[in-house]
Amino acid sequence: MRLLVLKFGGTSVGNLERISNAAKRVIQKLKEGYKPVVVSSAMAGETDRLIKLAKEIDPMPPERELDMLVSTGEQQAIALFAITLQKLGYPAVSLCGWQVPVVTDKVHTKAKVKKIGVQRLKNLIEEGYIPIVAGFQGVTEDWEITTLGRGGSDLSAVALAYALGADCEIYTDVEGVFTADPRIVPTAKKIPLISYEEMLEMASLGAKVMQARSIEFAMKYNVRIHVRSSFNDNEGTWIVPEEEVMEKMAVRAITLDRNESRITVVRVPDRPGIAYQIFKALGDAHIVVDMIVQNVSHQGYTDMSFTVNKTDAPKAEEIVRKVAKEINAQEVVRDDKIAKVSIVGIGMKSSYGTAAKMFEVLYKNGINIMAISTSEIKISCLIEDKYGELAVRELHSAFIEEGQEVEVSNAS
Amino acid sequence: MRLLVLKFGGTSVGNLERISNAAKRVIQKLKEGYKPVVVSSAMAGETDRLIKLAKEIDPMPPERELDMLVSTGEQQAIALFAITLQKLGYPAVSLCGWQVPVVTDKVHTKAKVKKIGVQRLKNLIEEGYIPIVAGFQGVTEDWEITTLGRGGSDLSAVALAYALGADCEIYTDVEGVFTADPRIVPTAKKIPLISYEEMLEMASLGAKVMQARSIEFAMKYNVRIHVRSSFNDNEGTWIVPEEEVMEKMAVRAITLDRNESRITVVRVPDRPGIAYQIFKALGDAHIVVDMIVQNVSHQGYTDMSFTVNKTDAPKAEEIVRKVAKEINAQEVVRDDKIAKVSIVGIGMKSSYGTAAKMFEVLYKNGINIMAISTSEIKISCLIEDKYGELAVRELHSAFIEEGQEVEVSNAS
Numbered sequence: 001m002r003l004l005v006l007k008f009g010g011t012s013v014g015n016l017e018r019i020s021n022a023a024k025r026v027i028q029k030l031k032e033g034y035k036p037v038v039v040s041s042a043m044a045g046e047t048d049r050l051i052k053l054a055k056e057i058d059p060m061p062p063e064r065e066l067d068m069l070v071s072t073g074e075q076q077a078i079a080l081f082a083i084t085l086q087k088l089g090y091p092a093v094s095l096c097g098w099q100v101p102v103v104t105d106k107v108h109t110k111a112k113v114k115k116i117g118v119q120r121l122k123n124l125i126e127e128g129y130i131p132i133v134a135g136f137q138g139v140t141e142d143w144e145i146t147t148l149g150r151g152g153s154d155l156s157a158v159a160l161a162y163a164l165g166a167d168c169e170i171y172t173d174v175e176g177v178f179t180a181d182p183r184i185v186p187t188a189k190k191i192p193l194i195s196y197e198e199m200l201e202m203a204s205l206g207a208k209v210m211q212a213r214s215i216e217f218a219m220k221y222n223v224r225i226h227v228r229s230s231f232n233d234n235e236g237t238w239i240v241p242e243e244e245v246m247e248k249m250a251v252r253a254i255t256l257d258r259n260e261s262r263i264t265v266v267r268v269p270d271r272p273g274i275a276y277q278i279f280k281a282l283g284d285a286h287i288v289v290d291m292i293v294q295n296v297s298h299q300g301y302t303d304m305s306f307t308v309n310k311t312d313a314p315k316a317e318e319i320v321r322k323v324a325k326e327i328n329a330q331e332v333v334r335d336d337k338i339a340k341v342s343i344v345g346i347g348m349k350s351s352y353g354t355a356a357k358m359f360e361v362l363y364k365n366g367i368n369i370m371a372i373s374t375s376e377i378k379i380s381c382l383i384e385d386k387y388g389e390l391a392v393r394e395l396h397s398a399f400i401e402e403g404q405e406v407e408v409s410n411a412s
Numbered sequence: 413m414r415l416l417v418l419k420f421g422g423t424s425v426g427n428l429e430r431i432s433n434a435a436k437r438v439i440q441k442l443k444e445g446y447k448p449v450v451v452s453s454a455m456a457g458e459t460d461r462l463i464k465l466a467k468e469i470d471p472m473p474p475e476r477e478l479d480m481l482v483s484t485g486e487q488q489a490i491a492l493f494a495i496t497l498q499k500l501g502y503p504a505v506s507l508c509g510w511q512v513p514v515v516t517d518k519v520h521t522k523a524k525v526k527k528i529g530v531q532r533l534k535n536l537i538e539e540g541y542i543p544i545v546a547g548f549q550g551v552t553e554d555w556e557i558t559t560l561g562r563g564g565s566d567l568s569a570v571a572l573a574y575a576l577g578a579d580c581e582i583y584t585d586v587e588g589v590f591t592a593d594p595r596i597v598p599t600a601k602k603i604p605l606i607s608y609e610e611m612l613e614m615a616s617l618g619a620k621v622m623q624a625r626s627i628e629f630a631m632k633y634n635v636r637i638h639v640r641s642s643f644n645d646n647e648g649t650w651i652v653p654e655e656e657v658m659e660k661m662a663v664r665a666i667t668l669d670r671n672e673s674r675i676t677v678v679r680v681p682d683r684p685g686i687a688y689q690i691f692k693a694l695g696d697a698h699i700v701v702d703m704i705v706q707n708v709s710h711q712g713y714t715d716m717s718f719t720v721n722k723t724d725a726p727k728a729e730e731i732v733r734k735v736a737k738e739i740n741a742q743e744v745v746r747d748d749k750i751a752k753v754s755i756v757g758i759g760m761k762s763s764y765g766t767a768a769k770m771f772e773v774l775y776k777n778g779i780n781i782m783a784i785s786t787s788e789i790k791i792s793c794l795i796e797d798k799y800g801e802l803a804v805r806e807l808h809s810a811f812i813e814e815g816q817e818v819e820v821s822n823a824s
Contacts, residue, residue: 016465016468016469019469020469050488053428053492054491054492054495056428057428057431057432057492057495057496057499058495058496058498058499061495061499062494062495062498064505065491065494065495065498065506066491066495068487068490068491068494068506068508069487069488069491069492069495071487072484072487072488072491075480075481075483075484075487076462076481076484078480079466079477079478079480079481080465080466080469080481082474082477082480083466083469083470083473083474083477083478083481084469084470086470086474086477087469087470093476094477094480096480096557098510098555099555099556143510143511144511145508
């Protein structure tokens with residue numbers, strides 16, 4: 001009998017009726033011959049409610065206590081899930097992260113999973129129980145509660161699937177991964193099969209289906225993921241190793257990320273070590289920097305821009321202001337009204353002219369490019385926020401709707 | 413420096429403003445030279461909200477999962493409390509029951525404390541932190557979350573105070589323990605000092621200030637408790653060993669308990685083993701019987717009455733109806749409209765005529781006594797519910813307001 005991890009997101013357990021529906025899906029899988037292990041997020045809205053409470057007390061609440069607070073959301077959901085399954089006649093046991101245990105490092109609010117103890121889970125499954133594990137939660141070796149960061153429940157599910165040698169189904173409120181956000185591009189299509197690499201780029205670029213860290217983990221350990229809707233039985237999107245993806249599209253999808261802010265340090269003396277000073281300070285504060293642009297130097301001075309997550313932006317600005325003083329920069333400017341539009345596709349590796357075509361589409365629509373970043377399988381352009389939706393629609397039309405070079409390889 | 417456990421009830425942490433007030437009290441104690449350890453209940457209403465959710469799924473939810481669910485209430489409160497203290501500039505660390513650990517037996521929803529590990533708490537205090545401990549929660553030796561039953565947070569506080577060798581302050585929404593419920597008797601007075609024994613009787617007799625189990629624990633281990641209001645600085649009531657109570661009042665307080673029902677088995681054949689059969693069946697169902705009255709036998713038949721908690725009454729009635737059939741009793745009658753009025757006082761041991769005076773007061777007010785039960789330090793009379801408040805007022809007037817014999821002993 002095959003083990004299967006089923007992960008339900010916040011909207012899939014958003015109220016008692018939905019928990020009941022989720023429980024019935026688990027029972028269905030049981031009847032199909034799987035041994036299910038459930039991972040649940042907090043009921044939709046609960047995590048945000050708790051964070052809001054904490055921030056009413058302190059806009060920057062201490063992270064250890066924030067973890068204590070928000071981890072209760074998942075604990076409530078798993079208990080209600082277990083009560084529901086038992087009421088339906090199926091023995092179930094809820095487990096907090098520390099009870100599994102899901103052991104993490106000590107970085108509160110964004111801990112990394114170090115190891116997962118599976119003996120208790122295996123014993124429970126052996127005894128005929130359905131384990132219901134709290135997503136998002138971990139525990140340090142000193143028995144402190146940690147959380148894995150936004151989208152951490154997906155990571156819990158993927159890591160558990162790996163530890164148990166199971167497949168992983170992610171139940172969510174969308175039908176799968178699309179060629180673009182269907183709310184922006186009504187003609188966007190569901191992607192039946194996508195490689196880890198592409199999905200990883202998409203996650204990093206603002207596609208909200210799954211967090212990058214979960215995909216990274218799945219890629220590293222070859223965990224096959226099926227992302228699907230908890231509201232119907234349609235097949236969703238399978239996220240799998242590259243060699244299993246037959247059609248290698250130059251452009252698989254278009255993404256839009258409105259979650260970044262740009263910070264510009266104006267008129268920095270252009271001497272060695274300046275960039276190091278700025279980005280060392282940000283790194284020390286655990287702030288992830290995305291795009292970096294340094295202008296050509298003029299008379300010994302340069303401007304330096306970078307983007308960070310919007311939630312980190314006030315803290316980043318504060319830090320950079322301090323550094324700017326030390327290095328005699330003229331000023332620090334923050335711009336929250338930016339968007340990052342990207343094209344992603346594993347076929348890009350072996351096709352030419354994709355970048356040029358992207359720039360052409362933006363140019364023809366009067367959209368100025370503030371910064372560019374590329375990888376083997378994606379190209380991102382930073383643009384003014386107000387052009388975000390237009391850019392996505394035009395790029396989707398040019399790359400996805402109007403056919404493209406497809407390289408069909410034999411899966412090895 | 414003296415350790416002090418401060419316990420805040422649900423209303424005292426009912427919203428962020430109240431948590432802030434509670435935190436300021438803790439800081440005040442710190443400034444007075446104490447080393448504070450905080451125990452907090454869940455925010456008022458949260459536990460009930462969670463139980464209601466569980467019962468919507470299953471009217472008899474599995475108790476292990478209920479503990480998982482409701483224990484989140486305290487966890488949220490302690491995290492918010494710790495964030496508040498830190499915001500005010502005082503290092504604080506919240507701890508769940510399992511993190512302390514508060515080790516209990518395996519009886520979910522009403523676990524008994526077996527031992528408390530204090531090393532982590534002592535280390536934290538040593539390092540200058542204020543520990544904020546979740547009341548109500550425990551953990552079994554198998555790492556299962558338990559809860560200590562209603563009023564369990566008081567027990568957490570008293571047990572912690574004992575384990576740490578600390579005094580214990582219970583902050584609540586009343587000013588202390590009164591000679592009668594001030595809502596019934598406006599002239600009721602706050603009792604400055606009361607013995608464990610008296611408080612224990614009062615708790616069992618319907619005074620809602622503290623649960624009997626916490627007092628029992630305090631009495632067993634000599635933990636001094638100060639019950640006081642979280643809304644002002646007035647001295648409350650100290651609950652202390654008998655020898656510290658100088659004034660040994662014959663009657664310290666009057667209590668009224670409307671939480672019982674009477675069940676009467678009518679015309680029972682009066683032969684050996686009948687009482688055993690009835691009360692064995694109730695005991696097997698974990699129903700606690702309070703007062704028992706058996707009438708004098710007439711022509712080989714007798715009536716047997718007893719009282720149980722109102723919530724147990726329907727179940728008790730059902731059980732007794734079955735037994736009544738077996739033993740050929742004529743019928744079973746349940747009466748929910750009863751009240752138990754009691755007088756409590758440690759001086760009763762060494763004073764005469766107290767019982768007679770109580771019966772006289774009731775008689776003069778036309779109140780019929782249905783049953784009587786006594787201990788060394790209390791006398792309870794079962795009366796019709798409608799006379800409950802009248803009885804309390806008249807007894808308060810006769811015993812408390814009109815002076816009484818006071819035996820002043822030297823504390824040894």
